[in-house]
Amino acid sequence: MAPTAAQLSWLRRLLFLLALLPLARVVWLGTEGRLGANPIETITRASGDWTLYFLCFTLAITPLRRLTGQQWLLKLRRMLGLFCFFYASLHFLCFLWFDHFFDLAEMWKDVKKRPFITMGFSAFVLLIPLAITSTAAMQRRLGRNWARLHRLIYLIAVLAIVHFWWMRAGKNNFGEPIVLGTIVALLLGVRLVFRWQAARATARSLAVELSAKDPG
Ligand code: HEM
Numbered sequence: 482m483a484p485t486a487a488q489l490s491w492l493r494r495l496l497f498l499l500a501l502l503p504l505a506r507v508v509w510l511g512t513e514g515r516l517g518a519n520p521i522e523t524i525t526r527a528s529g530d531w532t533l534y535f536l537c538f539t540l541a542i543t544p545l546r547r548l549t550g551q552q553w554l555l556k557l558r559r560m561l562g563l564f565c566f567f568y569a570s571l572h573f574l575c576f577l578w579f580d581h582f583f584d585l586a587e588m589w590k591d592v593k594k595r596p597f598i599t600m601g602f603s604a605f606v607l608l609i610p611l612a613i614t615s616t617a618a619m620q621r622r623l624g625r626n627w628a629r630l631h632r633l634i635y636l637i638a639v640l641a642i643v644h645f646w647w648m649r650a651g652k653n654n655f656g657e658p659i660v661l662g663t664i665v666a667l668l669l670g671v672r673l674v675f676r677w678q679a680a681r682a683t684a685r686s687l688a689v690e691l692s693a694k695d696p697g
Pocket residue numbers: 521522523525526527529530532533536569572573576598600601602603604605608637641644645648
C-alpha cells in the first residue's frame with residue numbers, strides 16, 4: 482500500500498508544515514508576550530527539545546521501514562534530518578546571539594561553567610557535513626562513503642543524549658532524559674539486531690552453498 486507519487490508529494494508538504502509548527506508556536510507566543518519570565522531560556526529549550534525529537538524521528542525511519550516493509554518511508558528521511566539540523570541551528574543561534582550577543586569571551590566563560598554545552602556543540606558540528614551531503618547528487622558522488630559518513634548520526638544521537646542528560650543532572654531532573662535516552666537506545670539497539678540477523682542469514686546461505694558444492 483505504497484502511496485502514489487501525488488500522495489507522497491502531499492504527504493511531504495503536510496510534513497513540512499507540521500515540522501514548522503514548533504517554530505510558529507514560539508513566534509506566536511513571543512508576539513503575545515507569553516514566553517514566560519525568561520524568554521531566552523524558553524526559546525533555547527524549545528529549540529533543543531525539537532532538535533532531539535527530529536533526531537529521533539529521523540532515526541525511526543529505518544526500523545519502521547524494516548518492520549513494516551514500507552520502502553517509501555525512506556523518502557521522508559531527508560526532510561526529517563534537515564529539520565533536525567534546522568532546529569539545531571536555531572538552538573545554536575539562540576545561544577550565540579540572544580544568550581551571549583556573539584561575545585566569544587562570554588561564551589567561553591559559559592562553556593567552562595556549563596561543560597555540557599561542548600557535547601551539544603560537538604553534535605551540531607557533526608550534523609553540518611550530514612546536512613551538506615544530504616542531496617541525491619551528493620549521495621551519488623560519494624557512493625559507499627555516503628553511508629559511512631552518515632553513520633555519524635549514531636554518534637550525534639549519543640552526544641545529544643549526553644548533552645541533555647548532563648544539563649538536567651545539574652537540576653536533578655532526569656525524567657525526560659531517561660525517556661529520550663531509552664528511545665535513542667532502542668532506535669540504535671534495533672539496528673544491532675538487524676545487523677546480527679543479516680550476518681546470520683549470510684552465514685546460513687554460505688553454509689547451504691558449501692554443502693551443495695560438497696554434499697559428502
Ligand atoms: C544536536 C545538537 C543539540 C541537541 C540535540 C541539543 C538538545 C538540547 C536539549 C534537549 C536541551 C534541554 C532542553 C530542555 O531542558 O527542555 C538543551 C539545552 C541546552 N543546549 Fe543544546 N542541543 C544541541 C546543541 C547545542 C549547541 C550547539 C549549543 C551551544 C553551543 C547548545 C546549548 C545548550 C544550552 C546552553 C542549553 C541549556 C538552556 C538553558 O539552560 O536554558 N546545545 N539542548
